Amino acid sequence: MTVDFATQAIHAGYDRRANGDAVNVPIYASAAFDMESAIRGDALAGGTTTGFSYSRVANPTVDVLEKRLAALEGGDNAVAVASGMAAVSFALLCAAEGGGRIISPTNLYGASVDAMESFFPQFGVHTDFVKDINDLDEVASKIGPDTRAIFCESVANPSTEITDVEPLAALAHEHGIPLIVDNTVPTPYLFRPIEFGADVVVHSTTKGITGHGNAIGGAIVDGGRFDWANGRFPQFTTVEQVISDERHNEWKSFVDAFGAEAYIRRVRIKYLRTFGAVASPFNAYLSLVGLETIGPRVSREVATATAVACRLTELPHVKAVNYAGIGTTGQNDLVAKYYPNGVGTILSFLVDGDEDNVRRILNGTKVFSYVPNIGDSRSLIVDPARITHREVPRAYREAAGVTDNLIRLSIGLEDAGDLIADLEQAIAGAY
Numbered sequence: 001m002t003v004d005f006a007t008q009a010i011h012a013g014y015d016r017r018a019n020g021d022a023v024n025v026p027i028y029a030s031a032a033f034d035m036e037s038a039i040r041g042d043a044l045a046g047g048t049t050t051g052f053s054y055s056r057v058a059n060p061t062v063d064v065l066e067k068r069l070a071a072l073e074g075g076d077n078a079v080a081v082a083s084g085m086a087a088v089s090f091a092l093l094c095a096a097e098g099g100g101r102i103i104s105p106t107n108l109y110g111a112s113v114d115a116m117e118s119f120f121p122q123f124g125v126h127t128d129f130v131k132d133i134n135d136l137d138e139v140a141s142k143i144g145p146d147t148r149a150i151f152c153e154s155v156a157n158p159s160t161e162i163t164d165v166e167p168l169a170a171l172a173h174e175h176g177i178p179l180i181v182d183n184t185v186p187t188p189y190l191f192r193p194i195e196f197g198a199d200v201v202v203h204s205t206t207k208g209i210t211g212h213g214n215a216i217g218g219a220i221v222d223g224g225r226f227d228w229a230n231g232r233f234p235q236f237t238t239v240e241q242v243i244s245d246e247r248h249n250e251w252k253s254f255v256d257a258f259g260a261e262a263y264i265r266r267v268r269i270k271y272l273r274t275f276g277a278v279a280s281p282f283n284a285y286l287s288l289v290g291l292e293t294i295g296p297r298v299s300r301e302v303a304t305a306t307a308v309a310c311r312l313t314e315l316p317h318v319k320a321v322n323y324a325g326i327g328t329t330g331q332n333d334l335v336a337k338y339y340p341n342g343v344g345t346i347l348s349f350l351v352d353g354d355e356d357n358v359r360r361i362l363n364g365t366k367v368f369s370y371v372p373n374i375g376d377s378r379s380l381i382v383d384p385a386r387i388t389h390r391e392v393p394r395a396y397r398e399a400a401g402v403t404d405n406l407i408r409l410s411i412g413l414e415d416a417g418d419l420i421a422d423l424e425q426a427i428a429g430a431y
Helices: 005-011 038-046 060-073 084-096 110-123 136-142 165-174 254-275 281-291 294-312 332-338 355-364 394-399 416-429
Strands: 077-081 101-105 126-130 147-153 179-182 200-204 218-222 318-322 346-351 380-382 406-410
Touching: 005 060, 005 294, 060 077, 060 218, 060 281, 077 084, 077 254, 084 101, 084 110, 084 147, 084 179, 084 200, 084 218, 084 254, 101 110, 110 126, 126 136, 136 165, 147 165, 165 179, 218 254, 294 318, 294 346, 294 416, 346 355, 355 380, 355 406, 355 416
Parallel strands: 101 126, 101 147, 147 179, 179 200
Antiparallel strands: 077 218, 200 218, 318 346, 346 406, 380 406
8 A cells, every 4th residue: 555645744653552542652751661681682782673772772752753754755764863963974974984085065054064074074084075066077076986975955055956866876876875865955745865866865853844943853864775885885894793792703794784774773873872962752752743744834835935935036135036946046957857846945035235234134024033943834034154154164155155145034834925025124124
């Protein structure tokens, strides 16, 4: 039986009969769980059986969220973590640990660029940045023997430029490397990268998945198809004591123990367990509640975002609008191919004048909230060059169009006419 996305968003990954017949997923506020027997405890510690022993590794509430997100993304398995940046960091470091290199564009969320530009190199992981992730020749020119992954955003923040995932995945696989896609902006409701060849998907569940700005979280979803034993990734074929049985002289690597699940199991057992960026059961519950309405919620927000973007193109003092959904990125073919239901709920626009005009617009809105988040049920406004992309080097910011006169919007569930009127009065009042 084929189950529709909307049904999975409400039911996937949950067995109510195993949870006291509770209709809603219970919040398991327990640090640890009874392992029942010494034999089962040994198996749980070695990762050779499923179940729960300690919430730093797995928790029943979080487990439902992981299974639901894997189902919605069309993935094989998932690990939920404490934030979107934990998801990005774990996903990339797990692929590139030991001195590997990552290929990425610069038009990413600011914290991702900062991590790859100035922080990951302290751990021996370096990034080769490209100007255009859709320029396959440029990307191919960066691939070397120590390249471990290509990383991109499905829809860039705040330009809304679209990555052409399918040919990029084919290029990556030609060279034996995975494609890792941050799918935060469109959410799996609008786009599922694994269907087009991506190997790993990451999310800040804080954003459109939770949808109400009330819970920080992240997730890594593994497609389960990539060959991590192809020779480029020794971390997956090296024997690890944590998953071996020393007493019986049985030694295993992650590939030996988990096969196609080697990557996502390493994320959980080495990264989540060691670094401890654990998803809160309460936050996981809020994300599950948010997922139940993701379809109608995002559909309405996309329709409103489209109306707002169209109106902004007509307003005085607005020099440019960035929203792929109305053709401003020149990617109508990619919109038609990948995003028949819309590209997402964020857009940005460039205004004339100076920083005083920008500040007056930001301060002059009455319905929009000045908040550095996206995907909220409330509509949000921010100046990314000074807030979300502050840590990005100027050259990268400007190449991505993130100048001091750029304003980003995240469209919520308010009335479209009210949002347009709010922007009209704020922009008029700023000049």
